[in-house]
Amino acid sequence: MMTMTTTRRRKTTITMTMMMMMMTLMMMITTMTTITMLLVIVTIMLLLLLMTMLLLMMRWRRRSRTRTRTRATTTTTTTTTTTMMMMMMMMVMMTMMMTMMMMMMMMMMMMIMMMMMIMMR
DSSP states (O other): OHHHHHHHHHHHHHHHHHHHHHHHHHHHHHHHHHHHHHHHHHHHHHHHHHHHHHHHHHHHHHHHHOOOOHHHHHHHHHHHHHHHHHHHHHHHHHHHHHHHHHHHHHHHHHHHHHHHHHHHO
């Protein structure tokens, strides 16, 4: 009987350690993914900003050179800026959604792990 109890205890400890390892791994993976996603989005946003700035500069130069069709140029610049802003907003929304999903997944995994531990005991 004593041997049986000891083995069971050992098994439980092993399972606990395994669960902890899994949890840590999941945490690491999620954190890494979130960080990478954020970095990518930041880079994209920066690129978009640079593009907009370049376009504006080009337009300004053109306008300074030839003062004709001012309305058309202004409309084009405004449209480009608005589109860029929309894109940025979309990117932000996507990031937020992804982060939320990640958090939800983490919570679910935690719950499952807890249930498993309870069942094992």
